[in-house]
Amino acid sequence: xxxxxxxxxxxxxxxxxxxxxxxxxxxxxxxxxxxxxxxxxxxxxxxxxxxxxxxxxxxxxxxxxxxxxxxxxxxxxxxxxxxxxxxxxxxxxxxxxxxxxxxxxxxxxxxxxxxxxxxxxxxxxxxxxxxxxxxxxxxxxxxxxxxxxxxxxxxxxxxxxxxxxxxxxxxxxxxxxxxxxxxxxxxxxxxxxxxxxxxxxxxxxxxxxxxxxxxxxxxxxxxxxxxxxxxxxxxxxxxxxxxxxxxxxxxxxxxxxxxxxxxxxxxxxxxxxxxxxxxxxxxxxxxxxxxxxxxxxxxxxxxxxxxxxxxxxxxxxxxxxxxxxxxxxxxxxxxxxxxxxxxxxxxxxxxxxxxxxxxxxxxxxxxxxxxxxxxxxxxxxxxxxxxxxxxxxxxxxxxxxxxxxxxxxxxxxxxxxxxxxxxxxxxxxxxxxxxxxxxxxxxxxxxxxxxxxxxxxxxxxxxxxxxxxxxxxxxxxxxxxxxx
Amino acid sequence: xxxxxxxxxxxxxxxxxxxxxxxxxxxxxxxxxxxxxxxxxxxxxxxxxxxxxxxxxxxxxxxxxxxxxxxxxxxxxxxxxxxxxxxxxxxxxxxxxxxxxxxxxxxxxxxxxxxxxxxxxxxxxxxxxxxxxxxxxxxxxxxxxxxxxxxxxxxxxxxxxxxxxxxxxxxxxxxxxxxxxxxxxxxxxxxxxxxxxxxxxxxxxxxxxxxxxxxxxxxxxxxxxxxxxxxxxxxxxxxxxxxxxxxxxxxxxxxxxxxxx
Numbered sequence: 001x002x003x004x005x006x007x008x009x010x011x012x013x014x015x016x017x018x019x020x021x022x023x024x025x026x027x028x029x030x031x032x033x034x035x036x037x038x039x040x041x042x043x044x045x046x047x048x049x050x051x052x053x054x055x056x057x058x059x060x061x062x063x064x065x066x067x068x069x070x071x072x073x074x075x076x077x078x079x080x081x082x083x084x085x086x087x088x089x090x091x092x093x094x095x096x097x098x099x100x101x102x103x104x105x106x107x108x109x110x111x112x113x114x115x116x117x118x119x120x121x122x123x124x125x126x127x128x129x130x131x132x133x134x135x136x137x138x139x140x141x142x143x144x145x146x147x148x149x150x151x152x153x154x155x156x157x158x159x160x161x162x163x164x165x166x167x168x169x170x171x172x173x174x175x176x177x178x179x180x181x182x183x184x185x186x187x188x189x190x191x192x193x194x195x196x197x198x199x200x201x202x203x204x205x206x207x208x209x210x211x212x213x214x215x216x217x218x219x220x221x222x223x224x225x226x227x228x229x230x231x232x233x234x235x236x237x238x239x240x241x242x243x244x245x246x247x248x249x250x251x252x253x254x255x256x257x258x259x260x261x262x263x264x265x266x267x268x269x270x271x272x273x274x275x276x277x278x279x280x281x282x283x284x285x286x287x288x289x290x291x292x293x294x295x296x297x298x299x300x301x302x303x304x305x306x307x308x309x310x311x312x313x314x315x316x317x318x319x320x321x322x323x324x325x326x327x328x329x330x331x332x333x334x335x336x337x338x339x340x341x342x343x344x345x346x347x348x349x350x351x352x353x354x355x356x357x358x359x360x361x362x363x364x365x366x367x368x369x370x371x372x373x374x375x376x377x378x379x380x381x382x383x384x385x386x387x388x389x390x391x392x393x394x395x396x397x398x399x400x401x402x403x404x405x406x407x408x409x410x411x412x413x414x415x416x417x418x419x420x421x422x423x424x425x426x427x428x429x430x431x432x433x434x435x436x437x438x439x440x441x442x443x444x445x446x447x448x449x450x451x452x453x454x455x456x457x458x459x460x461x462x463x464x465x466x467x468x469x470x471x472x473x474x475x476x477x478x479x480x481x482x483x484x
Numbered sequence: 485x486x487x488x489x490x491x492x493x494x495x496x497x498x499x500x501x502x503x504x505x506x507x508x509x510x511x512x513x514x515x516x517x518x519x520x521x522x523x524x525x526x527x528x529x530x531x532x533x534x535x536x537x538x539x540x541x542x543x544x545x546x547x548x549x550x551x552x553x554x555x556x557x558x559x560x561x562x563x564x565x566x567x568x569x570x571x572x573x574x575x576x577x578x579x580x581x582x583x584x585x586x587x588x589x590x591x592x593x594x595x596x597x598x599x600x601x602x603x604x605x606x607x608x609x610x611x612x613x614x615x616x617x618x619x620x621x622x623x624x625x626x627x628x629x630x631x632x633x634x635x636x637x638x639x640x641x642x643x644x645x646x647x648x649x650x651x652x653x654x655x656x657x658x659x660x661x662x663x664x665x666x667x668x669x670x671x672x673x674x675x676x677x678x679x680x681x682x683x684x685x686x687x688x689x690x691x692x693x694x695x696x697x698x699x700x701x702x703x704x705x706x707x708x709x710x711x712x713x714x715x716x717x718x719x720x721x722x723x724x725x726x727x728x729x730x731x732x733x734x735x736x737x738x739x740x741x742x743x744x745x
Binding site: 010013014016017018020021143144147148150151154157194197198212216219264265267268290293 | 485488489490491492498500505522523528530531534535550553579646648650651
């Protein structure tokens with residue numbers, strides 16, 4: 001028995017415990033065993049099917065659901081492990097066997113697609129990146145908030161999982177989110193849910209309880225984020241642990257969620273008002289408390305789920321030179337697209353006159369990306385690309401990348417060539433590579449597939465191989481005039 | 485930090501244990517009250533103990549149980565089962581710390597809030613009847629104990645907090661436990677009588693609370709000294725619910741506890 005234990009020994013004990021509880025048992029262990037087996041056997045097409053986007057083809061089979069659930073729990077462990085590393089809770093470098101597993105799992109092409117594009121998770125990517133580059137990660141904070149995060153996670157029980165399944169477009173025997181909203185509109189249904197004994201609870205009851213518990217969970221995570229708001233990077237890492245769900249609530253369900261809370265408040269008040277008149281004072285007090293609580297909850301949901309929290313760690317990932325160097329073609333582009341562009345993009349339509357459309361773009365860039373060197377624009381016509389590039393690079397010194405997401409299905413070779421030309425012009429004439437905090441580049445996506453990533457720093461060769469004659473000075477001036 | 489990553493333990497509801505990195509000398513068990521939970525009743529205490537030297541040689545259990553769906557007697561038997569199992573470390577799913585099979589703690593401190601105080605004392609009475617060997621190591625620390633019950637048992641609904649505040653509006657029917665917590669209920673009367681009898685034999689020190697802490701704004705339970713419990717303390721501006729919650733800006737409940745450990 002050691003009286004005073006060394007920090008490194010404690011870290012090793014922590015890692016063993018973390019693995020025992022979050023990796024080596026339960027659903028994570030099932031997921032790891034199945035996934036690693038498929039990877040080792042090179043079952044490429046099986047993995048492609050099993051790890052597909054459920055929006056492309058729904059997942060109904062029990063065996064598939066179990067597999068994906070296990071895989072999600074394994075990624076949850078990787079996310080926790082990354083925060084544990086970032087907070088100095090576990091030692092670095094990780095044991096060789098664990099490193100090998102992480103490289104094999106997270107380096108698999110299908111897995112990458114799954115957790116960078118279909119269901120983006122930043123923390124496992126950071127973990128993979130660091131291990132792949134043999135990097136020791138600098139701690140960004142103390143372990144206590146990590147411990148709190150794990151403690152809060154105990155609130156995620158079966159009821160909450162059922163509710164989240166519904167939020168994720170899931171169904172239980174045709175009972176879906178719309179049906180749940182109907183449940184919430186009926187005071188008698190709610191009363192019977194609350195009074196039903198635990199053994200007699202139905203799946204609908206469980207979802208209702210899960211909804212309440214998850215609301216409480218959002219409150220608690222919000223408190224944790226507030227307590228750590230001075231450490232934005234840590235705050236961001238803690239946020240990303242739930243980032244997928246928070247973004248889902250924020251982007252697509254915030255309004256529904258708020259209306260559910262409003263409805264519950266209205267129902268609560270209605271129920272209290274039915275009480276005998278002699279309880280009037282007590283009832284009024286309770287109504288006031290409930291209204292106050294509702295407002296707190298609404299604020300908390302807005303705060304907790306806000307993607308703003310997630311940006312610091314994304315920046316850390318993207319703007320860290322080593323991390324940027326590791327960006328390769330398709331996969332990290334997918335990450336960038338979903339992580340940045342999905343939230344802050346501007347829809348630009350060619351139906352709006354140029355003298356309105358271009359100032360609007362510039363305003364959008366200046367307001368939304370004041371410190372970023374990356375912007376996202378959704379355009380419906382390719383011919384807008386060049387004027388926009390001129391406009392953005394001319395007016396914003398720090399701008400490095402512009403992501404264009406074209407409504408047109410296919411991006412032709414001619415379009416790519418045009419953009420390459422533009423890049424060369426800017427590279428040579430404006431000398432922006434040195435000025436921008438990122439190497440100059442254009443990232444191009446189509447409606448269905450991502451086509452090209454052209455960062456000038458790492459991909460200069462591709463650009464210089466392009467031999468077609470460049471436009472002359474006059475042509476450039478003419479182009480620039482179009483954006484005045 | 486003084487403890488290994490917490491471990492789920494197969495007792496009660498969402499109970500967790502923090503094992504000391506060092507050789508443990510103390511066992512501390514936290515027992516929540518009506519509608520409480522293993523952790524939330526104590527707010528940030530599970531993290532804060534990581535920085536408190538008094539807990540550095542303690543294994544700490546935050547015990548959870550279904551306080552709305554059963555009666556106090558059933559709750560106390562479950563708690564007894566946990567304490568009895570936890571006093572023998574080899575029964576628990578703890579990481580290997582090189583401790584011998586028959587390793588014993590020097591002290592066992594049960595820290596209970598509200599209904600948890602009733603459940604804990606009942607569990608100790610059960611332990612007395614079971615003639616366990618660990619009883620004389622036990623100490624009780626109680627926050628807003630409900631051993632005299634409540635003149636208005638509905639007031640326990642004050643314990644619905646946060647998002648669950650909504651439920652207060654609907655939850656007007658009686659939970660079974662509220663019958664046990666009425667003033668002069670059969671259960672509380674028996675508890676009092678049984679404690680009296682054992683204390684009268686001179687073997688009931690384990691039933692005398694080493695510390696009792698009340699909330700200044702206590703509206704839920706009857707605030708009154710119980711038999712030979714130690715001198716009572718009070719926390720200003722606290723309520724029945726907040727009296728045991730510990731966070732970085734409110735550490736008074738912890739200060740009281742530490743004096744007993």
